[in-house]
Amino acid sequence: MDDNRKRGRPRKDPEHLATWVPPADWSRLVVWISAEERKALKRVALEADTSVAQLVRALANGLSFGVITSDELLKQIRKGFQVMEKIPTIFDRGDGFKVVDQPRKGCEWVFAGEGRATEKLDGTNVRLTIRAGHVVRVEKRRNPSKLQKQQGVIDGWYVDADEHGKEDKWIFEAVRGTDVHGWPDGEHSVEALGPSIQGNLLGLAKNLCVPFNLEIPAYEDVPRSFDGLKAFLEKLDSRFAPGHLAEGIVFHHPDGRRAKIKRKDFGHGG
Structure with a gap:
């Protein structure tokens, strides 16, 4: 090896990293996050004197051994979910993040029949x-x-x-x-x-x-009730790409407000 060649940042214990093989029942978790979200995670990891990966593992470990309850975690996740959501979902959410038959505050106009319904493209x-x-x-x-x-x-x-x-x-x-x-x-x-x-x-x-x-394709005669939308979205065909299920519906109010509902909000699979 040429000693004059520029070297990258040395890894901790490279011998261990090169030979370590995960157990057969382990899986790798990958997620796309924004730059701001990554910085926030790195700040917490720095305070804990660990890596982001180990931070996530510690959380999962706490859940698996019961030292962190699902209620404790879900309370914080719901707060983050509300901040992350750019277009409001028309129903409130209950257990497991599925929607419940309760209109979300600020989306009353949807249930009053106002606005145009278009296909939600992901x-x-x-x-x-x-x-x-x-x-x-x-x-x-x-x-x-x-x-x-x-x-x-x-x-x-x-x-x-x-x-x-x-x-x-x-x-x-x-x-x-x-x-x-x-x-x-x-x-x-x-x-x-x-x-x-x-x-x-x-x-x-x-x-x-x-x-x-x-x-963006529009849909006519879209139901505006909980049960009606649940049944409507279960088998709604995409008008943009026929043969594929539509992800959901976005309602557009004439004054610029928008609200959405997705198939998976009701627990429908992909």
Whole structure:
């Protein structure tokens, strides 16, 4: 080995890491999180003098041995879930995060029959600025942090995406895969979808952007009751990708408010 070659950060106990094999019944947990969420976890791990991975394992261990109760954990998770949720779900949640037959405060307009129902597409929210049939700006959505929420910052905003940044790679691939020549000039809020984004539940062949104001399919005669929506969503076919189940419904009020309900909120499988 060339002693002059630049070396990376040395690992702790590399011999052990190179030979360690997990037990047969173990599995690896992988999750995508935002930069802010990662920083928050790293701060807690630093205070505990451990790694984020060990922090998660410690939590799981506490649950498995009963030193942390599910009630203690769920109370905190519900708080985090409410902060994370960008568009409110129209029903309150009960045990196991499934919705219950109780309209969520602020969503009364849905049950009054107001608003248009469209298919909920599960991707990444992006905003494109169009000029003369060309994309001149690409932005991604940024949501307020927990501290900002406490300070009264409720609504999210858009920041410029980085064409050369690793985390925005698939956004720009979706932009390049979208024909915008017929789009009117202006800013368009879109959903980036495809094989590399959010698991590609609709089985799309390529990454692309779908504009909310131009192409999102609408549904007529959507029920507005708990039982009605539960039955309606169980077998609702996607109008954007026929042959695949729709993820859910987003209700759009004329004044800009939105509210949602998803298949899995009722416990329907994929």
